[in-house]
Amino acid sequence: MSRADRIVIAIIALVAVAAWPLVAAAGGGSDDVVIAGPAGTTVVPLHVDGTFMIEGLGGPVTVVVSDGRVRVSDSCCPDHVCMRSGAISAPGSLIACVPNGVVVRVGEGGDDGLDARVR
Amino acid sequence: MDSTLACARTSSASAAAVTPSRRVALIAALLASAVVLGLVESTLPSVALVPWLRIGLANLAVVIALVCFGVRAAGLVSLGRVVIVAVATGTLWSPVFAMSVGGAVASLVVMAALSATLRGITPVGVSAAGSAAHVLAQFVVASVLVDTPSLLVLAPPSVLAALALGAVIGLIAQAVVSRMPWR
Numbered sequence: 001m002s003r004a005d006r007i008v009i010a011i012i013a014l015v016a017v018a019a020w021p022l023v024a025a026a027g028g029g030s031d032d033v034v035i036a037g038p039a040g041t042t043v044v045p046l047h048v049d050g051t052f053m054i055e056g057l058g059g060p061v062t063v064v065v066s067d068g069r070v071r072v073s074d075s076c077c078p079d080h081v082c083m084r085s086g087a088i089s090a091p092g093s094l095i096a097c098v099p100n101g102v103v104v105r106v107g108e109g110g111d112d113g114l115d116a117r118v119r
Numbered sequence: 120m121d122s123t124l125a126c127a128r129t130s131s132a133s134a135a136a137v138t139p140s141r142r143v144a145l146i147a148a149l150l151a152s153a154v155v156l157g158l159v160e161s162t163l164p165s166v167a168l169v170p171w172l173r174i175g176l177a178n179l180a181v182v183i184a185l186v187c188f189g190v191r192a193a194g195l196v197s198l199g200r201v202v203i204v205a206v207a208t209g210t211l212w213s214p215v216f217a218m219s220v221g222g223a224v225a226s227l228v229v230m231a232a233l234s235a236t237l238r239g240i241t242p243v244g245v246s247a248a249g250s251a252a253h254v255l256a257q258f259v260v261a262s263v264l265v266d267t268p269s270l271l272v273l274a275p276p277s278v279l280a281a282l283a284l285g286a287v288i289g290l291i292a293q294a295v296v297s298r299m300p301w302r
Binding site: 001002003005006008009012013016017019020023024027036037056057078079080081084085092093094096098101102103105113 | 138161165170171178208210213214218225233237238239241243244247248251258261264265266267269270271272273275277279282286289290
């Protein structure tokens with residue numbers, strides 16, 4: 001590894017670290033689950049257990065809320081990254097199933113952009 | 120390290136000694152290697168908590184192609200692999216395909232620009248930067264596809280991980296290139 005390598009790697013790492021707080025989710029006390037899919041957005045409470053079938057681009061996506069956590073239990077997509085993401089509960093955390101165009105996020109229903117994040 | 124740098128410098132001169140047909144065969148072999156490396160990687164289990172994180176084994180073939188045969192060969196290996204994998208898995212023109220193309224193009228542009236402009240850079244830095252660009256582009260494409268900018272929350276830690284994994288791939292590429300028998 002040469003000096004030029006180290007400089008390039010250090011610059012990219014610094015930019016990534018500097019950008020982290022800018023894109024990090026605000027840790028609001030919201031306990032809603034926002035399920036956004038091609039057919040629209042559903043907001044459900046995180047503390048009420050339930051199973052939700054979302055129609056994704058490639059087929060149905062099953063979202064399960066239980067014990068204050070939410071996970072994707074079943075999805076017809078190639079890699080099942082969404083299912084392997086496990087259960088989330090922290091505000092701002094999210095699970096994405098890109099092939100199906102479905103995003104499951106813990107947070108307030110109306111807040112979907114980065115505009116309010118810079119503090 | 121110096122010997123590998125010397126290899127990177129002399130490889131363009133010695134690559135000229137490689138006959139055109141040999142060059143085509145070697146680039147095709149790299150393309151085939153990229154496809155196989157990608158397949159091997161897809162059989163590896165994904166890590167819990169970060170299932171979207173990949174090692175980027177296929178980039179090994181792209182970096183080698185870039186160092187030994189230049190940007191056009193690297194583009195052929197990278198984009199050729201993306202199309203072949205998409206046709207084989209039936210994901211051509213799907214959201215996954217868009218992410219693959221976005222990542223491959225961003226990675227290629229960054230790697231080509233760095234290796235052309237920065238003197239003294241080795242495959243390690245090139246691969247690390249390309250890997251970071253690949254991941255960032257994939258997150259941007261994905262957040263556009265699912266129309267959720269907050270997906271970018273996951274980008275900074277993933278870029279940091281990609282830097283480390285890319286550097287390791289670069290080290291391997293360096294070791295492979297320095298042992299090329301046809302130099």
